[in-house]
Amino acid sequence: MDVTKRFNRIVAIYFQLQAKPIVRAQDLAEQFDVSQRTIYRDIKALEQAGIPIYGEAGTGYGLVEGYRLPPTKFSREEILTLAAAEKLMQKFVDPDLFRHFSSVLNKIKAYLRYSDKLNVNLLEENMLMGSLAHRFNENVPSALSILFESIAQHKVVNMEYQSSASVKPVHREIEPVGVFHQGNYWYFMAYCHLREDYRQFRIDRIQKIQLTSIPFTKEHKPLSHYLAKEDPSPTTTIRISVPLVYARYMEWERSYYGFISEEITDTGVIMTFECKNMEHEFARWYLMFADQARILEPEELKERVKELLANIQL
Incomplete structure (x- = not known):
């Protein structure tokens, strides 16, 4: 079992050497949850197998320029993952970057067996991704x-x-x-x-x-x-109570308003926030659920919501 585990790790290290210009032993050790000394031994094993590796302990390792093996055989799961990734890229990146990715993927598809190509086409035809408006400026596609x-x-x-x-x-x-x-x-x-x-x-x-x-x-x-730098903007602690049946509708957006934690009680869910813009952002978001939710604190939020309600023109 240990031999198999080491073999799989060495193969994975080799593929990382192919994919990156420099690979650090420290990063590999953290990734595979082993000591750096173990990584040094794995690198030595690759060198003994004839893989031309340059570098040394304490700096990083890379393959000698120009050394590459022919395209490897992909597993069925890897092939389907590539097809799914193309759909995700189409949704989440700009048109120019998606065009480059599709070009790369088409080159990979050229090496696939006929049965694998059919599997990819079947997945592509039955996987739809709804577009999100205004993610990019249409006049600046690249x-x-x-x-x-x-x-x-x-x-x-x-x-x-x-x-x-x-x-x-x-x-x-x-x-x-x-x-x-x-x-x-x-x-x-x-x-x-x-x-x-x-x-x-x-x-x-x-x-x-x-x-x-x-x-x-x-x-x-x-x-x-x-x-990682801390935002110096002050925050306001907010606590609201929401019936359990409505709390799930708030899960999608609450992180944008400083959500910290929740406590499930017999009467519902008590949510705690540390919000940086209570008067404008949080108060207006709260109005979406105001007929069901209840403000526990602070009093300033209650007054702000009342002001907004008073200004509503029907």
Whole structure:
């Protein structure tokens, strides 16, 4: 059993070496839940099997440039996963990036057996993904692709960006750090030369975008570093009580409003939030369930909801 487990691990390490320019022993050890010494032995086994690996302990490993094996045989589950991934990509990325992904997938499909191609076609015909409106600006179909290219090449991007607070787009020169998806939108973190600081942007608000040949002026830390910074905005503790039958309808959006925890009682569900925008965002969201939910605290939220109700024009 241990021999089989080690063999599977060594094979998995080899595929990672094929897929990445540099693989660190520390990352492999964490992934496979073994010691770094074990990873060193696995690397040695690959070298003894004739795999040309460069690098050393403490830095990272990679395959000698130009060394690649012919395309491997895919399992049935892997093939169907690729087909499903294409559908997901069609929904969640911009048209330009999806076109590139489909091109790659078609090249992979060319190596499949006839029966596997039939399975892929059958899945594609019977898997539908509803589109989400306004995820990208239709006039800028390659925004995500350009940002990826900028990050990979360390090249400055010029863009016209219209924030929620601006009447018209503002020209920005930025150095993108990373891209992430949250809620229903794609966001990216970048160093903005206009603001001389790091800023978070939403991709669908880009009106124009162009990759330049200008190299980055700074060495940027990984995206996780900037996302991990604490938001200095104060929060308000909110507690509401909702009947159990209605609480499930709130699960989809409550995380956007600072949801912390819930307690199921005999009378329903008590939800606790730490909200950064109680007066405008939370109060208006609460109105969707106001005929069933009850505010436990704070009193300020009760007064704000009453104000909104008083201003409703029928």
